[in-house]
Amino acid sequence: MLLRDDAVFVGASQKPEYLLLQRANRHGLVTGATGTGKTVTLQILAEGFSRAGVPVFCADIKGDLSGISMPGAPKDFLAKRAADIGLSDEYAFAPSPVAFWDLFGAEGHPIRTTVSEMGPLLLSRLMDLTDAQEGVLNIVFRLADDQGLLLLDLKDLRALVAHVGEQASELSQLYGNVSKASVGAIQRRLLVLEEQGGDAFFGEPALAIADLMRTDPQTGRGVVNVLAADRLMTSPRLYATFLLWLLSELFEEMPEVGDPDKPKLVFFFDEAHLLFDEAPKALLQKVEQVVRLIRSKGIGVYFVSQSPLDVPDEVLGQLGNRVQHALRAFTPRDQKAVRAAAETFRPNPELDTAQAIMELGVGEALVSTLDAKGIPSVVERTLVRPPSGRLGPIGPAERQAILAASPLGAKYDTAVDRVSAYEILTRKAEETVQTAEEGTVAPEPDQPEAVEKAESGGLFGGMLGQLFGTGSDRGARLTTTQRVARSVARTISNQVAGEIGRQIGGRTGSSVSRAVVRGVLGGMLRR
Numbered sequence: 113m114l115l116r117d118d119a120v121f122v123g124a125s126q127k128p129e130y131l132l133l134q135r136a137n138r139h140g141l142v143t144g145a146t147g148t149g150k151t152v153t154l155q156i157l158a159e160g161f162s163r164a165g166v167p168v169f170c171a172d173i174k175g176d177l178s179g180i181s182m183p184g185a186p187k188d189f190l191a192k193r194a195a196d197i198g199l200s201d202e203y204a205f206a207p208s209p210v211a212f213w214d215l216f217g218a219e220g221h222p223i224r225t226t227v228s229e230m231g232p233l234l235l236s237r238l239m240d241l242t243d244a245q246e247g248v249l250n251i252v253f254r255l256a257d258d259q260g261l262l263l264l265d266l267k268d269l270r271a272l273v274a275h276v277g278e279q280a281s282e283l284s285q286l287y288g289n290v291s292k293a294s295v296g297a298i299q300r301r302l303l304v305l306e307e308q309g310g311d312a313f314f315g316e317p318a319l320a321i322a323d324l325m326r327t328d329p330q331t332g333r334g335v336v337n338v339l340a341a342d343r344l345m346t347s348p349r350l351y352a353t354f355l356l357w358l359l360s361e362l363f364e365e366m367p368e369v370g371d372p373d374k375p376k377l378v379f380f381f382d383e384a385h386l387l388f389d390e391a392p393k394a395l396l397q398k399v400e401q402v403v404r405l406i407r408s409k410g411i412g413v414y415f416v417s418q419s420p421l422d423v424p425d426e427v428l429g430q431l432g433n434r435v436q437h438a439l440r441a442f443t444p445r446d447q448k449a450v451r452a453a454a455e456t457f458r459p460n461p462e463l464d465t466a467q468a469i470m471e472l473g474v475g476e477a478l479v480s481t482l483d484a485k486g487i488p489s490v491v492e493r494t495l496v497r498p499p500s501g502r503l504g505p506i507g508p509a510e511r512q513a514i515l516a517a518s519p520l521g522a523k524y525d526t527a528v529d530r531v532s533a534y535e536i537l538t539r540k541a542e543e544t545v546q547t548a549e550e551g552t553v554a555p556e557p558d559q560p561e562a563v564e565k566a567e568s569g570g571l572f573g574g575m576l577g578q579l580f581g582t583g584s585d586r587g588a589r590l591t592t593t594q595r596v597a598r599s600v601a602r603t604i605s606n607q608v609a610g611e612i613g614r615q616i617g618g619r620t621g622s623s624v625s626r627a628v629v630r631g632v633l634g635g636m637l638r639r
Contacts, residue, residue, distance in 0.1 A: 115202050118373075120160030122153075122435065122479055123496040124197040129489075131157070131433055133164055133374035135482040137407050139430055140414040141423065143453065144437020149475045150416055151176050153435055154380055155499045157414070158336050161378045162208040167325045167334040170380035171341040171355070179502030180336055181210035181514055190498040193475065197495050206500045209328035209335045212515060215313050215354065219340035219511065221524045223354075224315045227263040228256070230357055237395055238310070238353040239301035248294040251287045252276050262532035265315040266306060271534040273298050308347040313354065316528045321365050323520060325377050345383070352386040356399065359413065363402045366409035376410035384415035385422035400426045419449040420456055428456070432482045434491075438472035457491035468493055 114121050119130035131140075142157075144150050155177060158168045172178055184190070184205040194203040212220030227235070232253050236246040252272050256263050263269055276283060277295035284290045305311070326335045344351045359379060366376065381387065387399065403413055407430075415423055415431065419439065423431070434457060441447045454466035457480050468478060472493070479494040515521060 113202070114197075114199055115163075117164065120157060120164065121199075121497055122156070122160075122481070123477070123494040124199075125494050126492060128197075129479045129481065129492060129494045131160070131481045132484065133166070134371065134484070135432065135486060136161070136166075136378060137371065137375045137410055137412040138432040138482055138486065139403060139407065139412055140433035140435070140481075141420065141428070141431040142414060142416045142435045142437075143418060143420055143422075143439075144472075144477070145418055145439050147474065148437035148472065149477070149496060150437055152475065152499060152503070153437070153477065153496055154382070154416060155180055155501065156497055158378075158380070159208055159500055161375070162334040162336050164374055165327055165332050165334050166375050166378055167327065167337065168378050168380070169324055169337040169339070169358070171339045171344075171351075171382045173341050173345060173382050175340075175342055175505040176503075177338055178210075178212070178340075178506045178511065179504050180208050180338070180499070181212075182502040182506055182510065183207050184498075184500055184502050187503075190503075193495060193498045197497060199497060203498065204500060208501055209331065209333050210514060211323075211326070211335050211337050211518060211520060212340060212511060213337060214340040215344055215350075216309055217312065217525070218343070220338070220515065221518065221520050222312065222527070223319050223339070224313060224524075224527070225318050225357065225361075226316065227265065227269050227314050228253075229318060229361070230314070233394065233398070234353055234357055234360075237356075237392070238349055239298070239305060240349070241298065241301065242294075244291060245294045245297050245301075247288065248276070248290055249298060251283060251290060252298075254287060255283070256533060261536060262530075264530070264532040265534075266302060266311045268533035269314075270299065270302055271537050273302070275537060305350075308350055309343075310347075310350055313350070316530065317524055319358075319361075319524075321361055323523075341382070348383075348386045351383070355381055356387060356395075359402055359406070360398070362411050363406045363409060366406075366411060368408050369410040370408055372410045375412045378412040378414065380414045380416060382416040384417040388422065388424055388427075396424060396426070400424070400430075403427050403430050420453045421445075421449050432486070432488060434478075434480045434488075435496075436469060436478040438474075438476070439469050441470055458488045460490045460492065463491065463493060465491055 114124070114128055116130065118134070119132045120136070122129045122131055142150055142153055151174070154170060158170055158177075158180060161168050170177060186205070191200070191203075194200045213223050214220035215223050230238075232246065232249045235241075236249055241249060252269070253263070255261075255276060256272055261268075261272060263272065273295060276290060277292055277299075280290040280292055280295065324337050327333065328335060341351060344354075359381075362377065362379070369376065388396070391399075406413065414433075415427075417423065420428060420436075436453050436457070439446065439450050439453060441450050450466055450469050453469055457465055457478065459465065465478065472478070475496050477494055477496055478491050480488050480491045483489055
């Protein structure tokens, strides 16, 4: 019997190679050049964990992993591989229970989180902010906490960032310097994030971690959560930040369990180099901390990349289970990668590890896993077992059938937009303007005050001038509500001016439109 209940069967050559379930939470690494079989290895590991009742989360970069949801089809090369490793009598085609996810909601259930849950550190990474800009973003989050404002989606964050920009001078005295240049930079980066589809990721209902840790009630197999990532890979920073956020959420929410008989969840981080490329020191420290400590939460993390050099040494030292596919040494960097990969294995006196890495065929790998005592096994050249699920992607109709039958659709497929920072700030502004309109009596046209206000911005502007500190009140201290209303008024002014300018056309139209709007709303906007 090659298939065991206490281990995942990886493959065989001189002897069977297993990944023990009780050591699977010590993390792992799957590396190799493009086209050498990493995706199939990821699939057979996911199938093995699922068969043992362990839920799995993995990203489907090319669409091929979706085939795990369907039984495989007989093929000569699969039958030959099963015979070569002695698996023929136990080899059977079977699907794994699958839940499809998609940040954009097209190929799976939407995955959402709130801006508050993401936090300023990961958002700064996502938007590639400087240290000064990150400091301002921290002030925005602190202000939201102090004033009880919920930050759920990007429009909440935009509204509060604009609010902070309007109160820059006052807030600088309370929280530290608030540069309007930094505020402007954050606003521009938020626009870029929206263009990349990031607005679909932020909102509610937010993902509940428990929904990634389900087992199939009929078979007892762990559900394989497959993230559709082909479109997501066009925004690599969003992809990497999302997976790091998910890993951090697992770390925060899962209780301590020590070393269980099998993991609570196995997390595959494909294209791992995207996480570490140009990552600031603070972020790398966070990744190292999470990887080091999440083991005791019963979570196994497996990085998948082309070379061990893609992973920092601090993280690489935490990865005890290794599967190394072929590397090609065409350049000095490639040669360095081969040497680095060879040196990470426990040497085998009968095997030249570095030479073997360059000679491996498709579907072959060097394997070293932790034994029952936590000691790495001697590296062995191994033929990876054939998968039980389908090789290659499933069709759109098959995917839709799985989504339609999923119990998660009713919970996640419809977005919810409850009252949060944007609605509160907007409502306060509207209430202030409405109060001013209802409570101010316009003077007779022949009175000097009316003439003065008409000249300074029109009767409507004069009516609201006192509210925003115009005329003789220009030096008065404004309340927070007045500042919010003034910020909204400025936004309205710019939008109206832009629309008029577009109707008139050209630079002249823009100038004329601004003059018209200043005449109508001048009293509101003048300091």
